[in-house]
Structure formats: structure tokens, C-alpha cells
Amino acid sequence: MSCKKSTHWNRRTVLQTAGVSWLTSLATGLTCAQESSRDQRRPPKNVIVLWMQGGPSQRDTFDPAASAQEDFSGGVKAIKTSAPEIEIASSLPLVAEQMQHLSVIRSVISKEGDHARGVYNIKTGFRPDPTLVHPSIGAVVCHQLPGKSDIPRHVSILSTNRPGRGGYLGDVFDAFQIGDPLLPIPDVRARVSQERLENRNSDLLEVVESEFSRGRLSNLDASKTLHQLSIRRALKMMTSEQLKAFSVKDTPQSVLTRYGDNSFGRGCFVATRLVKAGVRCVEVTLGGWDTHINNTAAQQNRIRILDPAMAAMVADLKADGLLDDTVIIWAGEFGRTPKLNAVGGRDHWPHGFSVVVGGGGIRGGQVIGQTNPTPDISISYKTTDVVHPVSIADLHATVLKALSIDYSQELQTPIGRPMAISEGTPIEQLIG
Amino acid sequence: MKLTTQAVLFVLLCLVVMGALLGSAFSTQHLQRKVTGIGNHHQQARGFSEMVAEVDHQFQQRWKEKELAFAAPAGNLAVMRRASLALHGTIPSLEEVTAFVEESGYEMTDDNVLDRYINYLLMDRRYSDYMSERLARVFVGVEAGPFLIYRRRRFRLWLSDQLMENQPYNGLVHSLIASKGVWTSDPEVNFVTATITQEDGGRPDIMKLAGRTSRAFLGMRIDCLQCHDDRLGTIALDLNDPSENSLQSDFHQFAAFYSQVNTGFSGVHDDSEHYAYKYLGDDEEVIVPPVVPFYQELAASNGTRRVQLADWVTNKNNRAFSRTAVNRIWAIVFGRPLVDPVDDIPLTGPFPPGLESLTDEFVKSDFDLKHLIRVITSLQVFRVDSRADFEVTEDHEAAWSVFPLVRLRPEQVAGALNQAASLKTINADVSYLVRLQQQNEIDNFVKRYGDTGEDEFEDRGGTVTQRLLLMNGNFLQHRIANGSNTPGRVAMITQDDEDAIRSVYLAALTRTPSQRESLYFLMKFKQQPKNRRSKLIEDLFWTLTNSTEFSWNH
Numbered sequence: 001m002s003c004k005k006s007t008h009w010n011r012r013t014v015l016q017t018a019g020v021s022w023l024t025s026l027a028t029g030l031t032c033a034q035e036s037s038r039d040q041r042r043p044p045k046n047v048i049v050l051w052m053q054g055g056p057s058q059r060d061t062f063d064p065a066a067s068a069q070e071d072f073s074g075g076v077k078a079i080k081t082s083a084p085e086i087e088i089a090s091s092l093p094l095v096a097e098q099m100q101h102l103s104v105i106r107s108v109i110s111k112e113g114d115h116a117r118g119v120y121n122i123k124t125g126f127r128p129d130p131t132l133v134h135p136s137i138g139a140v141v142c143h144q145l146p147g148k149s150d151i152p153r154h155v156s157i158l159s160t161n162r163p164g165r166g167g168y169l170g171d172v173f174d175a176f177q178i179g180d181p182l183l184p185i186p187d188v189r190a191r192v193s194q195e196r197l198e199n200r201n202s203d204l205l206e207v208v209e210s211e212f213s214r215g216r217l218s219n220l221d222a223s224k225t226l227h228q229l230s231i232r233r234a235l236k237m238m239t240s241e242q243l244k245a246f247s248v249k250d251t252p253q254s255v256l257t258r259y260g261d262n263s264f265g266r267g268c269f270v271a272t273r274l275v276k277a278g279v280r281c282v283e284v285t286l287g288g289w290d291t292h293i294n295n296t297a298a299q300q301n302r303i304r305i306l307d308p309a310m311a312a313m314v315a316d317l318k319a320d321g322l323l324d325d326t327v328i329i330w331a332g333e334f335g336r337t338p339k340l341n342a343v344g345g346r347d348h349w350p351h352g353f354s355v356v357v358g359g360g361g362i363r364g365g366q367v368i369g370q371t372n373p374t375p376d377i378s379i380s381y382k383t384t385d386v387v388h389p390v391s392i393a394d395l396h397a398t399v400l401k402a403l404s405i406d407y408s409q410e411l412q413t414p415i416g417r418p419m420a421i422s423e424g425t426p427i428e429q430l431i432g
Numbered sequence: 433m434k435l436t437t438q439a440v441l442f443v444l445l446c447l448v449v450m451g452a453l454l455g456s457a458f459s460t461q462h463l464q465r466k467v468t469g470i471g472n473h474h475q476q477a478r479g480f481s482e483m484v485a486e487v488d489h490q491f492q493q494r495w496k497e498k499e500l501a502f503a504a505p506a507g508n509l510a511v512m513r514r515a516s517l518a519l520h521g522t523i524p525s526l527e528e529v530t531a532f533v534e535e536s537g538y539e540m541t542d543d544n545v546l547d548r549y550i551n552y553l554l555m556d557r558r559y560s561d562y563m564s565e566r567l568a569r570v571f572v573g574v575e576a577g578p579f580l581i582y583r584r585r586r587f588r589l590w591l592s593d594q595l596m597e598n599q600p601y602n603g604l605v606h607s608l609i610a611s612k613g614v615w616t617s618d619p620e621v622n623f624v625t626a627t628i629t630q631e632d633g634g635r636p637d638i639m640k641l642a643g644r645t646s647r648a649f650l651g652m653r654i655d656c657l658q659c660h661d662d663r664l665g666t667i668a669l670d671l672n673d674p675s676e677n678s679l680q681s682d683f684h685q686f687a688a689f690y691s692q693v694n695t696g697f698s699g700v701h702d703d704s705e706h707y708a709y710k711y712l713g714d715d716e717e718v719i720v721p722p723v724v725p726f727y728q729e730l731a732a733s734n735g736t737r738r739v740q741l742a743d744w745v746t747n748k749n750n751r752a753f754s755r756t757a758v759n760r761i762w763a764i765v766f767g768r769p770l771v772d773p774v775d776d777i778p779l780t781g782p783f784p785p786g787l788e789s790l791t792d793e794f795v796k797s798d799f800d801l802k803h804l805i806r807v808i809t810s811l812q813v814f815r816v817d818s819r820a821d822f823e824v825t826e827d828h829e830a831a832w833s834v835f836p837l838v839r840l841r842p843e844q845v846a847g848a849l850n851q852a853a854s855l856k857t858i859n860a861d862v863s864y865l866v867r868l869q870q871q872n873e874i875d876n877f878v879k880r881y882g883d884t885g886e887d888e889f890e891d892r893g894g895t896v897t898q899r900l901l902l903m904n905g906n907f908l909q910h911r912i913a914n915g916s917n918t919p920g921r922v923a924m925i926t927q928d929d930e931d932a933i934r935s936v937y938l939a940a941l942t943r944t945p946s947q948r949e950s951l952y953f954l955m956k957f958k959q960q961p962k963n964r965r966s967k968l969i970e971d972l973f974w975t976l977t978n979s980t981e982f983s984w985n986h
Contacts, residue, residue: 130644152896174895174897187905217825226895234899415773
């Protein structure tokens, strides 16, 4: 069942929307918003991935087992949300108010319980393949939905390791990595005066490069090295007005406070500005979810950061008319065991965990699948308790279909191997 | 008076320190003594030049058939740069360049000098440290892997020791497949423990082990057979009939050799577990026996299943094993394999020029890796120029009739930047703490530049992120500007502007400037006041290290 109300007005929503009007005026000033975002005929084109590094617990977030005994529930309570069918953990009150825009898939299953393999699996939609590196969802979107901007169209904020990669599409599709938006953007500031930089580049292009190209492949740069082309693009980026989208320096404190005013919150805020500026995919990472010990307190610690940031981001995108253009994915590499271990922790659990999707062409307010609140976690085949299991490939096919990308089309890898963008089947219930 | 004495003492102290710094920076006596003692007797050994000539002839025949012209020999400096990038992952230092080529001159091609230089590279610990990382990526991948029971660093150090001692490659691989023990005291078992995941309850993943063994040691991608028979006819395991499609059972029977490996208090050991599997379309699991997928006549029957597998894989007559090693070493040396993809070599060919002869030689030498490297780096295809006076096309590069342009790996770029700005050789003589700090910076650089992981030999152009990192990043900035004394040192030790320009070219690009370049930069230096000299040298370092030439092997 979907929530039919487009907006659920309450005190917080009003406050959030008040802040958004400022964002709207700022974003309008950013270049490269090529098309009107309110054009309903146009398919969505952006993706924001909120990446929960370490594996968030579904029981502490979007699939609480409030009625189960404490060693399963962890004492987590559930609250109602703006979507009538959805209850989530009570520690996510702000996100609860946005759930009419979001849907929870509670039955995601994978076969990867290792961090590195799990990250690869969820970000690319494929299990690690020793003979091929698959592109992450952001790289696929950039590849499939071309666009122009001075700044990279695939950006990863706060990624400590394993940011989205271009894989077999090429490292030109790798995510451009930045840290806390409070800090300067890495490597875009020239270290010498403009005059000296121009002199250096003139020496490089007119003397050293021309010397190197002598006696080699004709059209060396365009056909092979892309070196000078990359330098030209880098120089353009260094002086682009669009760089402002990376920064929060000119942002009122009241706006940042709504996001939580921490690095993740600032990352979520910047994500909204980047999609406005023409960036196709932004990945914002919040780490620290790998809670093998003392799970409940540790998860709460993360959720306190997640809740305001995610809620404000959804609300702002909606108020600014960008939510219809932008698919949001909230995910980690796996979930956590439904039962607390001997030290109050939860271990890795890929056998039925939650992923949240919304915006873009995704129908909000839906719940897909169901997990057993008290499963026997010792049995070897653990997915029998999962109703309507959804594979990682299905998840990717759903997101790609929502973006009107032909998910089943085959691309050629560098060695000529045909490879489908996704081998999954979309969840039709979610395609709005 | 007291103040004056203190000032004089201070100035004297400064002079002593500067003298010591300069002395240590540019005294090449130690290296020259080392260089003088290095001969080229390996390359002079009986049969060596005939072997090289045989392979050269095969390539020449191929060029003739395809009517392809071939480039002239490259100069000493160009070949030194290639060899250093291949074997040390960095470019030669200014100190090394000076020590090796000053007798023969910069423009010459002198095979004796190059042979001696390659022997020098192979004797240096930097060879085994770099090569061990390249091979570790093949053997265990790049991930940190399972906590505690997998020690990648220990594994790599062990591998480096084996390479430094030049242990026969077949014995090394035998250890990886069959060894028992604990991951700390018997580091080779990390090959097995790298595959353990939380899901397996401490049991290594035999599917991963089988796939890794097949790709790394047999040059065969048979992973698809894990789930189904070969429907496309792309995996040929039948030597007599390559068109015969391979079966799902071929993979699982191969994997069954790992079915008894387990871990416990005594580390990696073998038990008596059987391997059962339900094949696609079957209703029930069946016990899968261990069977080798080809060369069944070489199959061993003694020892544990892993020992039997190791015996078969590393058997002298298992051509797939030795051929795969040759292709891998070739790929590391050139940056591009002979057969591409590097781990997908057809069992029954056809094979490119050189591969079968080099494989024969590798087996004949008792799997001597350094000998194989000496042979490969002595070949005409390694020593030809990357440019020519005819129109170079992709066909020339594909046939190796010009040295192919290959983008440097991220760690090669970082290593080359580090070395270029240092002037003095960064080797084991440099303080461990300094090298540790530099390694940390290199790791961060590589992460941002875009680590290629196991995906080693993709042919791709550069990216905007990489250019930004080189143009504005801290790594280069700290080495040529802020706090770095490199431009100042060059300014001090060189006789004049021409000498300074040549020194920066040699340090960064391992070549002297062309006449046009020399004149251009000389004019530039002369137009500026003397007190700007260090800044100009800094600019020149920036310009050269931001060039295509710096970021590509050629």
C-alpha cells in the first residue's frame, strides 16, 4: 500500500521546508542544472547512495522486532511513520516523517558475509568475480546517462575505502573522492600563482608533450593516453563555479544544524547541491556500523547521526523538486544477526536484511518482504525464514529500471566479453 | 666578542652540516664501487645469446609475415627506465644513471651496460620487495582478508625472501598449495587462509582456492564451470579435442583436491573430509573425487590431496604451469602480457612468438625466475625504441615491433615521483623510518590515484582525478616545493643552467633534453634573475612530472 498523501505536514516538516527555500535560491544559482527538474515527463537521472559502512543492523533501524524477546529485539522499540504500513525503530523519528517517500526492502539476501566482498556485491550488483571488476551503480548511471559538467559526475563523500569504481567501464567512471565538506576539496587548488601555472602548462604542452609525441601513434592523446585531455578538464574544473557545490562555507548554520552539523550531515547536504549541479551519483559514507560487541549502544550512536541527515536530505530534495529526479539508496554491505551474541553484539548477516530506496521512479511508502523476528540462526540454510527474498541483482535492476535504464542490456568488457548491466528482475511493486 | 664567537661557530656548524648533506646527497662512490663489481656473466653464459637470438628470430619472422617495420634499438637510458620500472617499480635515480652511463655516454646503446644494470636491479632488495607485491596480488589478492588467521604482510615478506634467494618457482608454488602450519610462522599457508570467510566456520573456501589455483598457476579461467557446463565452448580442457565442451564436473573434481584442507589450533592441516556436490539438474549430492582436468598421465597418487595437486601443477611436464609463469613475468616486465588476458591461455594454442621457447628455457633452468627475467630483458623486443621513423600504428605495438606505450601502475607513478625528487637512490641504505614514512605516503597516493587491484593489465588512458593529484597534490608538492630542498640542491650542485636542466631531465624522465627543449629552457632560465633559479628548477620538476612521458612506460 502506498501513502496517497504527497506531504505530511507537521511542525518539523514546516521547519524543514522553511530552510529549503534558502537552498532553492542557492541551487538555482549553480550552473549546469540543464533541465527543469519539475518536468514530469523526463525520467529521473540521479542517484544518492547513503552508504552505511560496516553493516547496519536491520533490527536497530528499518526492521525492528519490538515484540520479540530482548536477546532478539535488543530492546529496540518501533514507531509509526508517515507511511501507514511502515513501522521503523523509534530512534529514527525524523526519518519516520519521510517514510511516505521511501520504501523498505526487508528481505534482501546475499551470499557475501565478508566486508570487502559484501561492499562489492551491494555496490555493483554482482558477486566478486576474479576475472572481471564490475562497475558500481554510480559508474553505470554515469555511463548510461551522459551529461556535461565541469566537475566529476560521480562523487564519493567520506569514503575511507572502497568508493564506487568504474570497473570494466574504465577508471574515468571512478568516483571523485572528497572528505568532510568543511575541508578544502582535495587537489583542486593550484599551488602557484595563476601566471606561474599557465607558464608551467605552456612549457608542458608546447615543449615537452610535443617532443614526446614525435614518432609515435598519430593522434596519440585522443586515441590512447587521454593525458592532455585530462589536464584540460582538470584545469577547467579548478576554476569552475560548480566547485561551490562541494562547499558548505556559505551555508547558514541553521541549515547545517538540521542535518546534524557533523561530517555525514554536511555530506548529505552537499549531495543535494551536487545533484543540482549536474553530478549523476553521489555516495555519502557513514562508517562504524560493524558492532560485534555492545551492538545496541553502538548502533544508536550511528543512528543519532543518520536520522537528522537522511531526513533533512529527503525533505530538502522533495521541497526543491529534486526528489523526482533522484533515486535514494540507503544500504550497507549486509545486515546483522537477528539475535544478540554473548557480548551483546550482532555479527554479519546477509540472510535477510534491510535496504531503503526512494525518490526518482521508486514508489514510496512500501514494504517489501518480511523476516522472522526470532529465527534459528544456527541452521545452515538461513533464508527459509525470509518472505519474498530479494537478491542484490534484483535490487539493482529495480533502481536501474526506475532510472529508465535498460538494465538487461549487455555491455562489452575490455576483452569483448558481453556482460549484462544487471542480471536481476525489478521489483515491480516499487516502480512508480 | 662572545656573540661574535657564537656566530662564527654557528656558521661553521652550518657549513659542516651542509657539507655533510651535500656529500651524502651526491657522493656516488659507494654506488660506483657496487656497480664496478657487477658483471654480466649471466648473459655471457653458454647458450644464453643463442636462446635470445632464437626468440628474436621468431618475432622477426612474425614482423616479416605481417610486413611490419621495426624500430631501432632504444638508448641506454630508455631501457634502464623500463627495466627499473619493471623490476623495482620506480625509475632509476640520478645517482644510478650517473653511475651506469657515464662511461658509455647518454645517447649510446650499450648492451654490456644494460646487462650489468639488469643484474644490479636483480641483486637489490627492491627487486624482491616490488615483485613480491605484484605476485601477491595474483596469489592472494589485495584485500585485507579474514582477521587474525590471514597475514598478508607476513605472506608478502616471505614471498620477498623467496624471490631474493631466487628459490625455484615450482617449489615456491608447491609450498603455497600444499603447506601446513600457522599463518605467522609458516607464512605460505596464508595462500589458503586468505579464502576463509566467517560463513565457512574456519574452513577454507575450496571454490575460491580452485579458481585461484587455476588462474594463477595454470592460466585458465574455469570459474564459470563452478555453476554450469561450458555452453559457449570457450574453455578447452581436452588436449586431444579442444572443441569438446568442458563440464561442471571438471571444476568440482579439480576443487576436490582442496576438500580436506582445514584450520585449527595447529594451523592449516588436512583431514579426511569428502567433498559432496549437487550438480546442476541433479536431485542429489554426489561424492566428488579429486581428478585433474588435463594431463591425467602426470597425476600423482602419494601424499595428501593437496600434495598430489601441488605435484601435478608444478610437474615439469605441465606446460600450462610453466607457460603461465612466463606470461605473467612477461606482463610484469612489459606492462602487457604476451597472451591477453594474462590468466587465460589456451591449453593447445596457438601461441605467440617467443612463448613456447621461453617456456622451454624456464623449465630447463629449473624454474629460475631471475634467469627468465634476464632472458626477457635481453630480447630485441625489450630493447627496441618506442618511437620510430616510420608511421607507428597499433599493429606495430601489438606485434612488439616497437616498444608498446603502457600506462604506469599507480605505485609506479608514486615510486617514480618519490625517486625523481630524491636524486639519491632510495634503497635499503635509506633509514627504515624514512622509508616507512614514504611508503605510507605512497599508499595514500595510490588510493587516491585509483588502485588497479588485481586488474593489472588494462589498457587505459589517464583521468582527471589523476591529473589533479599530480598537478596540485601534496605528494609532489612536498617533494619539490614546501619544505623540500630538492630544487635548491640541484641549483647548488650543478655547474650552470644547462647542467641543472639536464639533471632535472635525468632525474625525472631518465633522459637528456632534446636540443629544442634545452634551448627553450635555457632561454627561460637566462631571462630570470639568479635568485629565481630554484623556482625555475621547481617549475621544471613540475612540468616534467606532469607529462605523458612521466606517467607512461615507453
